[in-house]
Amino acid sequence: MAGSEDQKFSLQEVLDTFKLCLSENKEVYLEQYVAGWRGLVKFLNSLGSVFGFISKDAVGKIQILVNYMNGENASHYATVQSMVKYEVDNNLVDVNKKGSHPESGCRTLLRLHRALRWLELFLDRLRTSTEDSKTSALCAEAYNESLAQHHPWMIRKAAGMAFLVLPGRQTFFEVMNVGPPEQVVAKLGEALPLISEVYQITEDLYAQHNMLDLP
Numbered sequence: 001m002a003g004s005e006d007q008k009f010s011l012q013e014v015l016d017t018f019k020l021c022l023s024e025n026k027e028v029y030l031e032q033y034v035a036g037w038r039g040l041v042k043f044l045n046s047l048g049s050v051f052g053f054i055s056k057d058a059v060g061k062i063q064i065l066v067n068y069m070n071g072e073n074a075s076h077y078a079t080v081q082s083m084v085k086y087e088v089d090n091n092l093v094d095v096n097k098k099g100s101h102p103e104s105g106c107r108t109l110l111r112l113h114r115a116l117r118w119l120e121l122f123l124d125r126l127r128t129s130t131e132d133s134k135t136s137a138l139c140a141e142a143y144n145e146s147l148a149q150h151h152p153w154m155i156r157k158a159a160g161m162a163f164l165v166l167p168g169r170q171t172f173f174e175v176m177n178v179g180p181p182e183q184v185v186a187k188l189g190e191a192l193p194l195i196s197e198v199y200q201i202t203e204d205l206y207a208q209h210n211m212l213d214l215p
């Protein structure tokens with residue numbers, strides 16, 4: 001994986017991976033899910049070292065999942081559904097407090113899943129924003145409505161400070177490599193339902209298994 005996060009970001013590429021995430025019977029392919037996150041991390045890395053602590057956490061979690069996907073039980077890590085079934089059936093998930101499985105696939109994916117909700121809220125705000133909107137405010141609002149509820153004070157503070165140095169809306173749109181603002185807005189409109197569907201399917205699955213609060 002070394003170096004893959006340094007390449008140029010493309011919103012289209014991320015959109016394509018999220019499109020490929022769902023199987024015909026609405027299972028979420030882990031390979032595409034992880035590929036989507038890798039694409040997003042490229043974007044994060046292009047914003048500078050202030051975001052390094054966020055990128056490091058995301059890359060670490062991506063790597064945990066990749067290790068399972070390439071490990072001896074790889075066949076069980078094809079989809080989120082098969083991973084959940086395998087780990088739950090084999091008692092490989094710490095359910096109430098951290099124990100012998102502190103880095104289960106289920107727990108690791110849950111962290112990225114919560115971040116996907118932040119992404120959904122943030123992209124929707126970006127899509128409906130006006131030229132004078134502040135990306136830092138849009139990002140903070142989306143964060144407070146989602147991920148912040150799972151983060152301790154120190155992380156919330158650090159994240160809040162990082163948001164303050166986010167580039168303006170115009171730069172943001174340029175980095176997406178889609179074209180003029182109208183096309184970015186259209187592309188975001190295309191991306192959002194896909195991200196929402198992947199989010200909702202995962203959310204429902206975790207809810208069914210009472211796993212939305214894994215330690």
Ligand SMILES: CCCCCCCC/C=C\CCCCCCCC(=O)N[C@@H](COP(=O)(O)O)[C@H](O)/C=C/CCCCCCCCCCCCC
Nearest residue numbers: 011040041043044053054057058111112115118143155159
């Ligand atoms: C389409 C282009 C525009 C949007 C591009 C967005 C690019 C974002 C890329 C990655 C997002 C980072 C995902 C972060 C995952 C965080 C998972 C998490 O909650 N980890 C915490 C809990 O883990 P455990 O301790 O339980 O293992 C961990 O404590 C977190 C540490 C780092 C701080 C996370 C702050 C997240 C802020 C939200 C992302 C802001 C990115 C702003 C860039 C626009």
